[in-house]
Amino acid sequence: MIANESIKQLLLPFVGIVCFMIIWAMAANNIQTSLGQFPGPSHVFEQFGNLYQEHNAEREKAASFYQRQEKRNADRVAKDPNYQPKIRSYTGKETFIDQIGTSLKTVLSGFILAAIIAIPLGIAIGLSQTLNTAINPIIQIFKPVSPLAWLPLVTMVVSALYTTADPMFAKSFIVSLVTVTLCCLWPMVINTCVGVSSINQDWVNVSKVLSLPSATHIRRIVLPAAIPSIFIGMRMSIGIAWMVLIAAEMLAQNPGLGKFVWDEFQNGSSQSLSRIMAAVLVIGLIGFLLDRSMLALQRLLSWDKDSAQR
Amino acid sequence: MTLLTMNLSKLKKSLCGLALVSSYAVTSFTASALGYPEKEELKFGFIKLTDMAPIAIAYEKGFFEDEGLYVTIEAQANWKVLLDGVIDGRLDGAHMLAGQPIAASIGYGTSAEIITPFSMDLNGNGITVSNDIWQQMKGNIPKQADGKPVHPIKADALKPVVEKYAEQGKPFNMGMVFPVSTHNYELRYWLAAGGIHPGYYAPHKGDTSGQLDADVLLSVTPPPQMPATLEAGTIYGYCVGEPWNQQAVFKGIGVPVVTDYEIWKDNPEKVFGISKTFAEKYPNTTIRLTRALIRAAKWLDENDNANRPEAVKILSQSNYVGADYDVIANSMTGTFEYEKGDKRSVPDFNVFFRYNATYPYYSDAIWYLTQMRRWGQISTDKSDDWYKQVAEQVYRPDIYKKAAQSLIDDKLMTNADFAEVFTEDGYRNPQTHFIDGIVYDGTKPNEYINKFSIGLKSGETL
Numbered sequence: 001m002i003a004n005e006s007i008k009q010l011l012l013p014f015v016g017i018v019c020f021m022i023i024w025a026m027a028a029n030n031i032q033t034s035l036g037q038f039p040g041p042s043h044v045f046e047q048f049g050n051l052y053q054e055h056n057a058e059r060e061k062a063a064s065f066y067q068r069q070e071k072r073n074a075d076r077v078a079k080d081p082n083y084q085p086k087i088r089s090y091t092g093k094e095t096f097i098d099q100i101g102t103s104l105k106t107v108l109s110g111f112i113l114a115a116i117i118a119i120p121l122g123i124a125i126g127l128s129q130t131l132n133t134a135i136n137p138i139i140q141i142f143k144p145v146s147p148l149a150w151l152p153l154v155t156m157v158v159s160a161l162y163t164t165a166d167p168m169f170a171k172s173f174i175v176s177l178v179t180v181t182l183c184c185l186w187p188m189v190i191n192t193c194v195g196v197s198s199i200n201q202d203w204v205n206v207s208k209v210l211s212l213p214s215a216t217h218i219r220r221i222v223l224p225a226a227i228p229s230i231f232i233g234m235r236m237s238i239g240i241a242w243m244v245l246i247a248a249e250m251l252a253q254n255p256g257l258g259k260f261v262w263d264e265f266q267n268g269s270s271q272s273l274s275r276i277m278a279a280v281l282v283i284g285l286i287g288f289l290l291d292r293s294m295l296a297l298q299r300l301l302s303w304d305k306d307s308a309q310r
Numbered sequence: 311m312t313l314l315t316m317n318l319s320k321l322k323k324s325l326c327g328l329a330l331v332s333s334y335a336v337t338s339f340t341a342s343a344l345g346y347p348e349k350e351e352l353k354f355g356f357i358k359l360t361d362m363a364p365i366a367i368a369y370e371k372g373f374f375e376d377e378g379l380y381v382t383i384e385a386q387a388n389w390k391v392l393l394d395g396v397i398d399g400r401l402d403g404a405h406m407l408a409g410q411p412i413a414a415s416i417g418y419g420t421s422a423e424i425i426t427p428f429s430m431d432l433n434g435n436g437i438t439v440s441n442d443i444w445q446q447m448k449g450n451i452p453k454q455a456d457g458k459p460v461h462p463i464k465a466d467a468l469k470p471v472v473e474k475y476a477e478q479g480k481p482f483n484m485g486m487v488f489p490v491s492t493h494n495y496e497l498r499y500w501l502a503a504g505g506i507h508p509g510y511y512a513p514h515k516g517d518t519s520g521q522l523d524a525d526v527l528l529s530v531t532p533p534p535q536m537p538a539t540l541e542a543g544t545i546y547g548y549c550v551g552e553p554w555n556q557q558a559v560f561k562g563i564g565v566p567v568v569t570d571y572e573i574w575k576d577n578p579e580k581v582f583g584i585s586k587t588f589a590e591k592y593p594n595t596t597i598r599l600t601r602a603l604i605r606a607a608k609w610l611d612e613n614d615n616a617n618r619p620e621a622v623k624i625l626s627q628s629n630y631v632g633a634d635y636d637v638i639a640n641s642m643t644g645t646f647e648y649e650k651g652d653k654r655s656v657p658d659f660n661v662f663f664r665y666n667a668t669y670p671y672y673s674d675a676i677w678y679l680t681q682m683r684r685w686g687q688i689s690t691d692k693s694d695d696w697y698k699q700v701a702e703q704v705y706r707p708d709i710y711k712k713a714a715q716s717l718i719d720d721k722l723m724t725n726a727d728f729a730e731v732f733t734e735d736g737y738r739n740p741q742t743h744f745i746d747g748i749v750y751d752g753t754k755p756n757e758y759i760n761k762f763s764i765g766l767k768s769g770e771t772l
Contacts, residue, residue, distance in 0.1 A: 034561035093629035266534035267632025
């Protein structure tokens with residue numbers, strides 16, 4: 001019986017994927033665009049190979065770039081002993097794999113920044129009815145704002161404020177990051193707040209009887225009890241963050257997977273559609289993995305809740 | 311490891327020093343004469359068009375690195391983003407529409423001081439209409455003996471179509487890439503030469519749509535989006551640089567009817583723009599990047615375009631233009647395909663170096679100014695001297711000449727490569743070869759403006 005179940009567990013997703021592939025391949029055969037046929041699974045698979053090869057080729061170019069640079073520096077030092085040689089980073093294009101890295105870095109930074117702001121804010125609002133009444137309207141108004149409406153504002157403000165001569169982060173990175181942060185703030189604030197305000201009244205009373213200092217009250221009572229809701233908020237946020245980021249990268253041409261998609265669309269080569277489709281699959285897969293890792297993190301951390309209930 | 315290689319090469323240097331004395335002397339002389347670049351890490355912007363080739367070639371062939379410049383090249387979403395990038399310093403320089411530095415200097419659109427030491431190419435654009443419009447136009451075009459249409463096709467053939475749309479009360483929409491783009495002026499030139507009014511700008515009244523009194527409504531679309539916008543039916547035709555006309559042919563969605571070579575033979579196209587502050591702050595860098603670009607332009611035209619196939623291969627990389635090899639090759643290798651299958655030879659479709667293509671002529675800048683005046687972007691009359699002053703502010707042959715001279719000194723190029731450059735006064739001889747037969751003399755801009763039957767003339771305001 002159990003063996004039967006686990007076979008089902010393994011088999012059904014497989015059947016699902018196979019069916020999807022067949023439908024996709026059939027549909028692709030029947031869609032003719034002005035750039036040629038819509039890419040089927042085999043075209044997309046082929047592109048993964050191409051993209052990987054391009055990545056390797058680019059790494060080789062980078063290596064010879066550094067070699068040339070070292071030689072040039074050495075030549076210059078020979079002529080001009082006062083010269084302090086400097087190694088500049090590779091100036092070639094970002095490959096698909098580089099773009100994945102950039103997007104991941106951006107989404108995680110933006111998400112962590114949002115969590116740092118949203119969780120304390122949510123706790124504060126959850127604990128204080130007064131604060132909640134004051135801030136709630138603002139949250140309600142900003143929550144439904146489309147992320148991309150923020151983008152022009154963020155771009156202009158970052159350009160105006162972030163003007164160091166030797167910036168640690170690229171402006172485009174900051175713009176993407178702030179846009180992501182602004183959009184994944186709200187679900188986390190709201191869920192944290194809900195979690196905190198719906199704590200079992202008995203526990204609050206216990207805390208009062210023991211007259212726990214408020215820091216301890218938050219640490220021992222509020223946080224453990226609110227963690228499930230906090231994580232629900234975080235899971236929602238990371239999903240939103242990922243969607244927002246790709247759109248923002250497309251619109252603002254900031255480095256990342258979104259830019260890759262837009263560049264390919266602009267190129268309009270006969271391979272463009274299958275490369276975009278490859279990117280779409282990768283974007284989906286990463287979104288899925290982000291969600292799963294958040295779930296895993298939640299399972300890892302929610303031991304507190306169980307022990308609190310016992 | 312780095313240290314070791316450095317020491318090794320030092321050792322080699324001193325060993326071979328004597329043998330190298332003669333060639334060494336030349337390079338070290340110019341290095342001290344020219345000086346090392348003040349800024350070594352640069353970022354240049356471009357739009358996905360084949361005429362950005364000099365930048366890609368200067369990078370791929372190592373010409374930038376030869377100058378000690380480490381350049382990152384970045385595609386921009388549209389001309390506005392690119393212009394803003396150069397103004398706010400996000401970009402150190404860019405492949406620009408010739409009209410952009412000029413308009414910025416006179417404060418039309420965005421106000422900023424941008425200069426150009428290097429003109430990037432001649433020709434390279436076309437006007438494409440949708441298949442549907444082409445069918446309607448075709449009947450009005452005379453045929454050759456082999457049944458193919460006679461070129462150049464004039465806008466006279468389009469006029470009845472536009473009139474039909476007007477009778478039905480439907481707007482006739484066409485696309486160009488930027489309000490001060492060559493494409494805007496070329497499309498307007500072609501339409502007006504065929505008796506179709508493309509509309510006026512009236513910035514003093516706050517009207518910057520360019521559609522006052524218009525028979526055809528022109529709007530802005532970024533170059534790579536042109537085919538998609540045409541396919542979507544938002545516009546019925548457009549004027550854009552390559553490969554976006556050939557792309558329409560390959561995609562089977564439109565037909566290029568005329569090239570800018572036929573509208574004005576060997577017309578000046580893009581320029582390389584940098585901010586004036588950049589040029590003043592980093593004079594050596596400015597000369598060095600100009601040197602690299604001149605070498606790249608020469609490479610592109612060398613031995614009767616022998617390097618073009620290689621250039622096309624580079625441009626078809628996804629980080630540059632990215633369109634298919636065949637699409638880019640069509641125009642870059644001296645041909646142009648009009649209606650599908652009607653491929654004709656246009657050896658000078660893209661000129662990067664021949665005919666002093668890279669020299670920034672004042673008269674080229676003045677032509678753009680005359681068109682800005684003609685269509686109302688410059689709302690009041692200006693004296694001939696004003697035109698010359700603006701041209702001299704923006705176009706900087708002095709930098710070009712220094713770069714050219716130092717290339718000759720370094721024996722990288724020869725005097726023959728720069729015929730007439732050093733005696734040039736910046737004004738080309740009166741130019742003929744316009745589709746409407748009007749002659750352009752850059753020294754007499756007001757006289758030129760008055761020759762057009764459609765367009766503002768001296769003394770007229772809206």
